[in-house]
Amino acid sequence: MAATYTPMIQQYLRVKADYQDAFLFFRLGDFYEMFFDDAISASRELEITLTSRDGGAEDRIPMCGVPYHSAPNYIERLIEKGYKVAICEQTEDPKQAKGVVKREVVQLITPGTRMEGKGLNEKENNYIATVSAFEDDTYGFAYSDLSTGETKATIITDGFTSILNELSVSNAKEIVVSSQFSDKWLKKMKERMVLTISIEDDIQTREVFQESVAKLANDRLRETVMRLYNYLYKTQKRSLDHLQLAEVYEVNQFMKIDYFSKKNLELTETMRSNGKKGSLLWLLDETKTAMGSRMLKQWIDRPLINKDAIIERQSMVETFMNHYFEREELRDTLKEVYDLERLAGRVAFGNVNARDLFQLQKSLQQVPKIGHVVNQLTNDVAKQLANQLDPCEDVTDLLERAITDNPPLTIKEGNIIADGFNEALDQYRDATKNGKNWIAQLEKREREKTGIKSLKIGYNRVFGYYIEVTKSNLHLLEEGLYERKQTLTNAERFITPELKEKEALILQAEEKSVELEYTLFLEVREQVKEHIPRIQNLAKLISELDVLQCFSVVSEQRQYHKPTFSSERKIVIEDGRHPVVEKVMNAQEYVANDCYMDDERELLLITGPNMSGKSTYMRQIALTSILAQVGCFVPAKQAVLPIFDQVFTRIGAADDLISGQSTFMVEMLEARNAIVHATENSLILFDEIGRGTSTYDGMALAQAIIEYIHHHIGAKTLFSTHYHELTVLAEELPHLENVHVSAVEQNGKVVFLHKIKEGSADKSYGIHVAQLAELPETLIQRANEILTRLEAKDSTKINATATKIDVQEEAVGQLSFFEEETQAKRGTNIATKERKLLDQLKKLDILEMTPMTALNTLYEIQKKLK
Template identity: 60%
Template sequence: MAQYTPMIQQYLKIKAQHKDAFLFFRLGDFYEMFFQDALSASQELEITLTSRDGGGEERIPMCGVPYHSAENYIKQLIEKGHKVAICEQVEDPKAAKGVVRREVVQLITPGTVMEGSMLDEEENNYLASVSDFEDGTFTVSYNDLTTGENSIAMLSEGFNAVLSELFNRPVKEVVVDHSFDKDKQQLFKDRLGLTVSFCDETVITEDFSYLVKDIHNDKCTKGFGRLLNYIQHTQKRSLDHLRPVKLIELKKYMTLDMYSKKNLELIETMRKQGKKGSLLSVMDRTMTAMGARLLKKWLERPLLAFDEITTRHEQVEGLLEQFFERETLREQLKSVYDLERLAGRVAYGNVNARDLIQLKLSLTAVPELLDILGQFENRSIHALYKAIDPLTELKELLETSLLHDPPIQISEGGMIQDGYHPKLDEYRDASKNGKQWIAELEAKERNETGIRSLKIGYNRVFGYYIEVTKPNIPHLPEGRYERKQTLTNAERYITPELKEKETLILEAQEKSVELEYELFIKIREKVKQFVGELQILAEQISRIDVLQGFAQLADENDYTRPELNNQRSVDVKQGRHPVVEQVMDRGSFVPNDIFMDESNDILLITGPNMSGKSTYMRQLALTSIMAQMGSFVPCEQASLPVFDQIFTRIGAADDLVSGQSTFMVEMLEANHALTHATENSLILLDEIGRGTSTYDGMALAQAIVEHIHENIRAKTLFSTHYHELTTLDEELIRLKNIHVKAEEYEGSVIFLHQIQEGAADESYGIHVAKLADLPEPLIDRASSLLKELENTRVEEASSEQLSLFVEEEKPKAKTSKLESRLKDLDLMQMTPMDAMNELYQMQKQVKQKS
């Protein structure tokens, strides 16, 4: 390094400690980047790449961004999964002896963003940590630095459960130790798009022991310790807003694996991967950002406890019953800013005066909010607000201390009210009177000199001055002024009296700004003492917001309160798909009933493609999720069990990342359901087996249906295009056939989207092709081929029937090994995957003989 200049040597030493981050190196008014950082950043940010002499043989690549607009550039890098180390000058350049001392004051990573412009206000920004243990268990820890929320879950179902858990939340970055399996790290990146970071330290210091006071599991403590140490290492500032860790007891919530969340499009759509068109977009009637975030959490984790679900239903009903009060409540919630993130910014130390004004306005709205809630007659509503503390003391502090419209920068002054601090009032008075004195002096000098254009001005270099244009200089009384500066068209002068007053005015202004900054920091520290109460208040208002949103949703869309039962019975009258009905003309969606009592576990659904089988299946799952969130549901009447898990296999898509075919993905998802489902689960399987040959697929589909019927007994909706399976209702007593009705009219098919009992008569495949506007000659050829195939089948069936009447002596065949092997198979005890493998081996054996 000796070949480089001292400043470049300093850069390289700091960069060596932050190899995985872009180093924003402060040089005056710019953040500069050098070497490889400059080459990469110039491409990522599309900024000009230059170079400079650094003392070596070759010029050093360099690029930079202005410090005052750096936030936008940092945001671009963070959104692409990069990290940014902010390196500031930590001493006054005027006082520096040699190179100005610089230090990294913050490491910004995708999971530790605090700046509001880089965040989605309606979504948490989680940093996660995964720790694995020798017994096969994992811990997954979460932190949202913007709100101070901490939580941890323990999983013992393998690494796929970890992937599903991380998929469950908006995680941007995951922290592991350096020994964590490399293949698993790659899955974090490929499957979930996460930035992977490292921290080996797991010890929690005494200062932060309060965070794990309620955690009595060493694995959980160690797992959270890794996350906490990473946060401390990257943030280098106060973390007083961090809240005690909550243990996520997964058994309290409905399990929704990664496949089900994708297939059901709960949070985002599969095609565009955006919120619009998802269940979340339909359900979101919240009025605050923190309410929107809580709604998403409830959607991610529907409840299992009857009492908790029922309480939410009662509160929604209470809010639904009084329209005018609810509308007033919604309007009042608009006045409440994001208390959760404001509290985080206060504790973090990056809150400004405008943020505190938002906090004041929010607290001002709380008493009226409580008055409105008091007008609801339903007793369950009273429980929502009785424990709310309006934080009157904090509101009064902010009302008496801060001006209503302060500047963004806290170093400019103009934040503190008159009367808040006597010394500040003195400075302001001196400044104000001094300026008045300047105005009076200007008028006096004009009068005494007779020069109407004479004026008193000010600049930072010369201070206050008297300016006289050159034509008027002869009119000045001799010895009255002292020359200060000569301009092209004027001269500038000063007087001893003016300089004396200037000192008083400028000193008052400077000291006023300094004192305002000191006072603001003290106010911020006082507000910091209320952070815990603010976080509690934010939770309470968020809950109220989500529940009123449920009531609003029910009112707008004619939803009804679901009834919960313990009989494993599903009875939905005139059920609708909550998302699909929103995109259709009002009233055009065809509702359907669904009934499954204790004597019926499986509905085998047949009917043509495009007729609505998948919609029918999905709407039961979405209705159940909504009910267990605490929402009302889209139907005329509903009685539902509490499902512990929902498994779906709907739609076919290759997993290109891991190189798995459609059929393999289909089998893996089916296997996941068959392995983990219980009799209290809901399984949705859509046309299983279509990814392989007809007979393979049919055999697998039947084996899966039989396995669910005999061994799991979960409530199951199984759609199929294998009409041969409809005879299963003769063998499986808890299976029932239903179909989607369609009718032919003048050579075209009309889909009625109505579910009826029994099996479908036809598949209508060619009619669907016609609807898709396939070429007419192609359609004609397909119709011709279909008739030929149907005639062939009839002839084959006739010859088989005739052969029954022909008596023919046949020698008794010797039982082959293949037949013996087939007889010995216990299909009811085999998984679908085992059955498929066995079938493959038999086929291989037959091919070898032939």
């Protein structure tokens, strides 16, 4: 069938064969065209007109297209939807082509390889990741941000769940695996997160990446990193000099926060809107640079567990707080620093323009100022950072000499190279300028000579320079003075030999000037390219300073205090607050709470009403620990904390519809994840475990989980529950303590005090909460009636076996006492009335009574017998 198509369509099909999983943007003149299924799908996704064309076959071929100049917007929309786009360009001059113009794909754009566009958020990394699976249940994991060149890699030895967690931390938009990768794990990845999956089997070490992988510790790391690098190389089809040496890390070098916990704690986005506002990142982000904001997110995703490293960050935060004026000067300077990381990436990638280079120049000019400010700080760490700041003076000097102060976005129309940078360019510009001055003088002379004041000399690209005279003034021209060139409705245009000669000189100078500027720009770009590693290292240092000053600003504004760390696994928090809730509320309204835990008090069982703040209290303990371990001060009057290796949470209720898991199953999976992986150095937050099933099932599971954590793990645990029956565990488990969130009733309505107190709560106040929600009054009354009846009925069933035994023993003991006492007083023959009362008592179904009812009945009969 292909042989029946026109040569151009056959060419399209040959190219498309290598890009089956991408939209092929096929360049035809000023348009990118799509054909066949691509056209049908693209017309639907982009909402553009679907047409058809004659392709040489019997049926017309579906076709749609987008203009070349507006293609980036359409490409961006497809990438946002998770598609790939292959850009196929003409690679030879159509005028010199013999037959069909040669075309080839020059770049494959994918969700993980974006270098520009609205979808590339300046405050977020755009990672692409790869996973390699090995025989012993070990995995290689690597990820890279093509726009910044950052690359990291690790080996995972504790199963595929850790891979899922690493993917969630990186928030990768695309993942690259081998064609032999397990379908089971691919399915798991798709269930967990929305990402594009790509195949790459090539793991050979290309010469261009030899240095990048030479220092990697083992073959597994090299295989993993090379799979990623080769995919990037094949899709981008150009030099990737800005890719940094792969930084090898170990997962256990940082506090582990699994996917569920990160989501439940709303560290970088909220559960309600999946947006940044309302998250811990939103609260903290007082950075002044885009790259600082990205580093802040990385620090939140990976809190430290190295005490010395944490204290080093704390010391800088404290120093910035003590040097207000220096800090404000630094913040003002940082405002002038553009995104050095991505500017360096664009230089290497070849899509940098003159305005980008001007921004790079302006940014580098700020480095000496930053170094001067930081050097003034009375802190050894600060002085080390200041000494490491490389101002890249040679790069700055080059850009100051080469690039104009207000260059255009385009690099092929001139006006980008500064005067004095190149002698030949200056000569061309002088010729152009003098030529135009000569034109202006000529116009003035011709007006005087002819007496025609409206005479003008103009220019257009078709006819070049010309002398224009209106028809009403033609009679004033001497015969043969000018050579006629063009006739218009109201005027005639002329040329003279002198003007023609000058035109050639001017146009030649302008053309050569533009060509030379482009050549010079490329040379400057290549010279800057040689310094990319220096610029990237500088970007990291500035980003770090930006985040540390940001911590000091937030800590000062929110009245946070520096935490200390206990080697005795103690938690001592005085007047602790939830940082985000406090910001959203008026700070004066937030009720602060204490928390104390040690080796004798490892598990807090929290009871209290709905809406009273149990979940908020639990979250604030976790967020305080995370803030402390990223190096920030914490929302408390005082805080002594252990360094936690992991944080696990089970908070809130949500179905996992994609993987078909119910709310209760999600709850159990999250609980299992914590129980299996937690250590005594972990922090566990469990909120209302067991509520997704029947009362007795839920209570049994909750108690078993509490006992398991207590006996086998020993992790610091906060466990909130409405199962008040569990509070008796404090008598059996020596390391468990009851606390509750207090509330009081006033005029029949509940008032939440949001204060954590010792001991257990007496009731849940659920109906009071319904009343606050303004449910109909008749419904509230009916609920109270039902509650009274259920409590009376339910009290006979709680601890049923123990209750029956206790009541039975009491009844038998009382009967024996009554009979002995009566016989002693009245003799062997008991009075008829008394005998009837004893018989009546024996016939009572006392085991169906509540304990209090049974004892009250015995008491009444005892009185009658007496």
